[in-house]
Amino acid sequence: MEIDAARHQGRAPFPLAGRTALVTGVSRRGGIGYAIACRLASWGADVFLHHHVPHDRDQEWGEDDLDAVIAGVAGHLAVDGTRVAEGAGDLGEPGAPERLLGAAAGEFGHVDVLVCNHALTGQDGPLGALTEAELDRHWAVDARSCILLAQAFAERHDGREGGAVVFMTSGQHLGPLPGEVAYAVAKAALHGVTQTLADQLADRGIRLNTVNPGPVDTGYLTEEMWRTVAPMFPFGRYGEPDDPARLIAWLVSDEARWITGQVLDTEGGFGRYRPRGV
Numbered sequence: 001m002e003i004d005a006a007r008h009q010g011r012a013p014f015p016l017a018g019r020t021a022l023v024t025g026v027s028r029r030g031g032i033g034y035a036i037a038c039r040l041a042s043w044g045a046d047v048f049l050h051h052h053v054p055h056d057r058d059q060e061w062g063e064d065d066l067d068a069v070i071a072g073v074a075g076h077l078a079v080d081g082t083r084v085a086e087g088a089g090d091l092g093e094p095g096a097p098e099r100l101l102g103a104a105a106g107e108f109g110h111v112d113v114l115v116c117n118h119a120l121t122g123q124d125g126p127l128g129a130l131t132e133a134e135l136d137r138h139w140a141v142d143a144r145s146c147i148l149l150a151q152a153f154a155e156r157h158d159g160r161e162g163g164a165v166v167f168m169t170s171g172q173h174l175g176p177l178p179g180e181v182a183y184a185v186a187k188a189a190l191h192g193v194t195q196t197l198a199d200q201l202a203d204r205g206i207r208l209n210t211v212n213p214g215p216v217d218t219g220y221l222t223e224e225m226w227r228t229v230a231p232m233f234p235f236g237r238y239g240e241p242d243d244p245a246r247l248i249a250w251l252v253s254d255e256a257r258w259i260t261g262q263v264l265d266t267e268g269g270f271g272r273y274r275p276r277g278v
Helices: 032-042 053-057 066-074 096-108 132-156 181-202 223-232 242-251
Strands: 020-023 046-051 084-088 113-116 163-168 206-212 263-265
Touching: 020 032, 020 096, 032 046, 032 066, 032 113, 032 242, 046 066, 046 096, 066 084, 084 096, 096 132, 113 132, 132 163, 132 181, 132 206, 163 181, 163 242, 181 206, 206 242
Parallel strands: 020 046, 020 113, 046 084, 113 163, 163 206, 206 263
Antiparallel strands: none
């Protein structure tokens, strides 16, 4: 049966075919970055993975098998000829964002999609226990590097259709992040600058949006923690990495070509102010 595409507005099977995506913070198979990279690969994109394993090594969960991470993303490649490449780096270091963008562009010839998923965990505290170094470190990793990546992306963008940038925030605009002042400040900066950057990038045909993935179980959730927050989740479960990944894949596709300068929350109805036990 012949289908009239103009009438039925059918979706392309691989909406990101012919495009290259750079996703930062892809070093753990249980992480959001990994889920995003897998989604973009399954939608037809070439994918450049950024990772910084020393960060994970210092966390409770420890480092993952990086070869397995890369192979896992490659296993989602959906279009013949597409591939995965990778590069390491501490994006809080001077010049690191520009070097990373240059490496991705050099590997694939162009970068069409930038997803700034990386963030610093730890080295933080409540008011009264903060140091200058902690505040500066979170600013450098969580905010400054994203802005510099977007700047480098814009400078290298060749006018191809489909230019899209996604920042990640953490719901600090919806409720407190106890004990994470430095992190909350840096993420709030990305939230606050979203419309300003989106306005400027529109002149180059690039869209920029920010996503708050909400509470997502990336391997740190304990049974005790879940008992405390379970009443706040109307669907009876915590967020999963693929929950924000689905939204982000759509946001960087042409189906979202009229959306820019927005901060979108994908939290499954998470109710921060619901009384405990109710």
